[in-house]
Amino acid sequence: MTGRMDLISKERDRLLQRSARVYGLSFTAVSAVCFGLPGSVPANALLVGLPLYVVLAGALVAIGVSRMIWWPLLALASGLGIVLTVALEPSPPTPAASLAIVQVAAAGIASLALVLTTSLARIALLALGALLTVGAVVLAELAEPASALRAGGTVIVGWALATLIAVWISAGVPQVAKRIASIGRAHRAERQASELEAQRRQGARLLHDTVLATLTLLAHSGVGVKPEALRQQAADDAQLLRQLRLGQSPAGPAEAGAAPATAVDDTVLGTTLESVKQRFGRMGLKVSWHGTGQVLLPSDVLDAFLLALAECLENVRRHSGVTEAHVTITDDATTVRALVTDAGVGFDIDDIDDAKLGFAESVVGRLREVGGNARLFSAPGSGTTVALEVPRG
């Protein structure tokens, strides 16, 4: 993860740059005020010094956004220039001028130390800068040894303090990066767990299919279904959801006492077909079963197959106008087929764009996911037939 370390060190550099900018600019401003007070420095020194303050401020602003080494160099040069303007005056500096050069030397340009600790070349520049600054300040105060000593000492403390802040912040960043990385690891585990849990719940398709069918009935206030049948259906579904919640994975609306269908890899079609039949029976659609019931299917194929079948039967129940549907199951060496037939009102296939969309989405789509297919045949007045097929796995 070198990339991530690169990114965090970039963030660290940006933080140090911004800190150097606010630190340097604020003390440079204070120094400029002292420098510019009437009587603080002679007029010619003022003419040289004030533009240098502008350059220094500009360089500090640039340091806030740019990592180029030229900006600290420019800032250092202009800061030293300010100190030298005072130092090169023939008369000793006034108290205000002394304060101005100490401010700029011990804080204004000492703030550069914040961006000068990250590489050997920069550290060398830091040492050189500190040395030159102390030298310039001492030179300015040379007339009075005591104040030279005090000013030089203050500047050394200023540079040391700024360096310490830089080191301290730089030490804090890897610490926090480590903690963030461990939060990241925990989050990844959480994401995986969440993914697995969602898969488990989404995998329980048959269960959700029957729950959805019941909910849809309830959404239509249960019209057309006997209340006892609906209550029974609701109780069954609630029981299944409870099992799912408690960590079991029921694959279908198995009757009480029947083993959950996913407990084994392959499941006999007949047992689950029977439960679909019972469910629709309770809702007022008689399903007649024809053909073989003893077909073994892998559980995901079985899920898709039963889901598609149930969707078709639900459509018959809702739209056909009849109360009976026929399901014919046939199988050969490679494929299992189901024909869902009703003798209801039928419809013109070209008229059902929306329903076709739904048909494609939930029936064809899911069958194709397991390698199967579905086709729809209907005409007004002559009933509807849906052919479903899935591979035997």
Place this chain on the structure above:
Amino acid sequence: MSKTDTITFSQPEENTLGVVVGNARRAVSTTARRLGRAASAHRASLGTAFLGLGAAIIVGLRAVYGVIWFVGHWDAYPEPLAALSAWIVLATVLVAAIVMSRVSGDRLPDWMFGLFLAGLATAFALDIIAIWDLQDVGGHATAALTAGMALLALVALRGAIELLAASGVLAIALAAVMFFDAPVGAFEDSAWIATQVTALAGAVLPPVIGVVIVESFRRMVQVELDRVLVQSTVSAPRFAVGMLASEELARLDLAAEELLQAVATKKTNLPLTPKNASVAAQLATELRLHLIEGRRETWLYHAVSESEQLGKSVTLSDKSSLAGLLDPTQRDGLLSAAWLLVADVPSAANPRRRGTTRTVNIQIGPVTPGDAPVPDHKIAIPITITSTGVPRNRVDSGVWDAFSRIGRYSDSTQDASLRVDIECIVDNPADQ
């Protein structure tokens, strides 16, 4: 989302085969983002304790220097005992605050902050009384100036606004005292003015600078956290549910279970009231949405929608969900590139200017066969990244490295927008 929320929805558009139109998905991703934000705000204090310790050390050094200076000038004080009591008060509140912060963790309680401020005010007043007759507050104040700097010690423990306000009040008080205690002719005396300005700056600037640094640090941590949390999508499967999606599904399952249970146990009468029927319909709608649509999104969609930073400025168009085919290295490259393009904002220190600065559009696909020679069992996915508000010379150099991890790329600039075309070679899903 509670059941009362659900009830307020209108009857959803649905047909018997479960096709749903609506904006439930948008609602879900907003919820996810909001929860994510709350969690990250809670973690904002990460790492600032260490900075706070550094600040406390600096304040301690300043206090030691102040005490030495004060003792050295004892004879010059008109009221040395007042200054001494100022130092005793100041030392007491400082030690108490630092000890309490070490004990109580990352926040100083309000009442303690109040006591701390009262202590600083007392020390300030006592010190000013001690030196009033000297008529040079800036030149002789010690405890009063250290009291200003003492706010720096709380930089990790209290909010930026509170500290800046306290610092501002102290600055005004100090300036007022200096003004009213000025000797005759002081305002023509550059030495006197310079001394006052220096003293004022030394008392006020350190906490202000400290607040700025700690705020920058917090923002850095925030950005880094956001990135690390989103980084976990790199190892996600081709299609994935986002974080919270399974919680959402579990919640819906539970709501359905409760509803069905209520029907089964005759707590709810049949036929259902229109209100309850619409609850059932809404539940069915949301469940379908989660079951049918839930797995159609790629890791990149989740990364963008879960990230506060990326979500603000990245738009994604990936109609065929091709992003899911990228391998982890390519994903990491794409995510890093997006990060560097949006997060590398120079004006990040200024929150008001954020958001308007940069946008990034990631367009993945469509695949056009036969464009370029591709190894067996591989396909080439064209990825186009367009970003606005990023001048070519301001692009972080790391971006190019990130692009090259995705695939062969070429870039062009027009107006203020950068356009990068990448040819990303991935395993052909048809061969798997």
